[in-house]
Amino acid sequence: MLDIQLLRTDIDAVAKRLADRDFHLDVTTFNALEAERKSIQTRTQELQSKRNALSKGIGQAKAKGEDTAPLMAEVAGLGDQVAACEKQLEAVQAKLSEMLLVVPNVPHASVPAGKSADDNVEVRRVGTPRKFDFTPKDHVDIGEGLRLLDFAAGVKIAGARFTVMKGGIARLHRAIAQFMLDVHTQEHGYTEVYVPYLVNSKSMEGTGQLPKFEQDLFKIPREVFDDDAVVSELEASGASVSSVSAKTIDRSLYLIPTAEVPVTNLVRGDIVPLDSLPLKFVCHSPCFRSEAGSYGKDTRGMIRQHQFDKVELVQIIHPEQSFEGLEALTGHAETILKRLELPFRTVTLCTGDMGFSSAKTYDIEVWLPGQNAYREISSCSNFEAFQARRMQARFRNRNGKPELVHTLNGSGLAVGRTLVAILENYQNADGSVTIPTVLRPWMGGAEKISS
RNA sequence: GGAGAGGUGGCAGAGUGGUCGAUUGCACCGGUCUUGAAAACCGGCAGGGGCGCAAGCUCCUCGUGGGUUCAAAUCCCACCCUCUCCGCCA
Known part of the structure; x- marks a missing residue:
């Protein structure tokens, strides 16, 4: 949510910058x-x-x-x-x-204006895509060849965009998450948290998923007063039926689309002490997305799933430090790719490609030989006070007055896509996959996954 | 699921219809004293909003929502949450 004071005093400038992201105020x-x-x-x-x-x-x-x-x-x-x-x-x-x-955040001055992903600006490129002396397969063929990825089983049990992993690949998936958690907690100073995967609407509103993007979420409906017994009890106490139904309260829960939601909402409504900033949390969780509106997009493989795991980095930070913090956080995510020796590039999203709540976003894109392209594996954003204002998340400044914090988050990294990247980049001609050195401690020392 | 207790400022804890947005203590901040610190003493100290150049004036908030009243932290109703005991259970 934007500062209403800003709209009262300088609405034309705000409207102009929002136009860059194709929003008409x-x-x-x-x-x-x-x-x-x-x-x-x-x-x-x-x-x-x-x-x-x-x-x-x-x-x-x-x-x-x-x-x-x-x-x-x-x-x-x-x-x-x-x-x-x-x-x-x-x-x-x-x-x-x-x-x-429903008004999106105002892009930071350093964000390039643009209409779409084509206008994003590459800031760095790390590593060189490997030259294969055979035709590289995509992760679907690799996984199915090993009989360790079972897309048909996912469809049978749940439906499209669900996948079953088995054996070495399931273990590799677990190893990736463990590795990331250990690096971020032991080397980057994050505190590991475990959180609810179902959250209430207030939390979704706090981080900006609601009210505008309900169609992207999986909802678990729950209403109070929908029980006949409760209604008749209320009637007995003198309430009329119509007033009862009018009072129905939606207490639905939502499956989290990212750990950003529960973790950032840890500070909702709080005033945290100045010296506790920045709060740095890392959280491994499943993520659930309806993917409404992406029909036909990335239907093959594990790139776009209704359910996937992610290790999420969240920082609650002093407003003066949030942009430095964003650079650092992006670096923390990049570290994982460097350790895994996966080629990637980092881009600054242009105004037209940024998320609703973000003031500035870097996407990290990993090289996928199966697609011969860089694909998003992490998205790191500074929300400034946009989420904090919705959440009333504050700290006590030097004068003792409450002031809104800034919030940052980024994937560090998406586990499913990291798995895809490893399968494709580390594949061998015989259909086996070499396990990246840094992951071997979590793989019982194994060097390869083969059938 | 059954029975009970309770939700008040950073914390503890008063307050049961009327100068109460709230006694007091602790914590915290400033000052006096002191070589320095502690103690003691003096002062300050909830959050959000509106109007105003400012000084300041004003509104809302005692878990949440509704009701009664000229007036509600206080009375009534519903809901949410916390705690204790019993039962059940991964």
Whole structure:
């Protein structure tokens, strides 16, 4: 969520920069709502103030044993007026926040303007793609050849975009996650956390998945009052059926699309001490994505799954340090690829390709011989105060005043795609796959996966 | 699932209809004293919002939402959460 103060004082500049990411900010509507809000709020507060003063007067008069009837008469008509104004104010504020919640973050000045992924800017390239003296296969052929990846089984059990791993590949998958966790905790100073994989809507709102991107999530419906017994009990207590159904509260849970959601929300509503910053968390979790709207895209193999594992890096950081922090965090993710000796390149996403909540994002793309292309394996973003404002996540600054933190996160790395990259880059002519040296301790010392 | 207790400022803990957004203690910050520190003493210290150049004025918030009332931390209803005991269970 953007700072409403910024919109009040400098909305044209904001609208201009948001246009770079192809978002039209409705300045006219905002200004009209703001003007309405201002007048209603002023009027409401005047009335409230008057009522409070009179009520206080009644209390004082009663204490002295004076007659309160004149004061009571004076305040009589106020109640309804106050209630009406409060209702109006609530309505206009709801409209404003509804509008604000779907406005994306403003790109940082260092982000290149652009329409699509084609306009992303490469910042570095590390490693050289290997020259094969045979025609390299993609991970599907490698995995199925080894009889250790079973796409058909995934389809049978759940459906498309689910995969079953077996034996050496399942173990390699586990080894990758273990390796990443150990590097980030032991060398990069992150604290490992284990978190819920189902979260409430407040958490999804905090990190920006809701209200705008519900269609990307798997939802577990849960409502209170949907139980007949509860309803009749309420009726017995005097509530009418209509008021009961109107009060139905959605308590649905959502499967996390990334550990970013539960981990970042650890600080939701908190005021953390200044000296605890930056908080650095690493979390291995499954991720669940509906992939609505990506029909036909990456249907082959494990690149785009409804369920995949990821090791996620999250930092809760001082606003003055967040851009340095983003560089460091991106470096932490790159370290994994360097250790695995996988060629990659890092790009700065242009304004048109960035995620909703991000002020700046680096994508790390790993070389996939099976596709003869670099493919995203990590996305590292600085959200500045965008998520913090939604979450009311703050720290106490030097003056003792609460101030919004900045939040960062990035994959360090996506486990499934790392597995794909290893299978394809480390494949041998005989169909076996060499295990990267750094992973062997988690593979019982084995050097190869073969059938 | 059954029975009970409870949710108040960073923490502890008062407050059961009226100058209470809240007594007090601890913690924290500033000052006096001291060679320095501690102690003692004095002062400050919840969060969010609006109006205003500012000084300042004002509104909202005592788990959440609704209700009663001129007035609610306090009374009523529902929900959420925490704790204790019993039962069940990976």
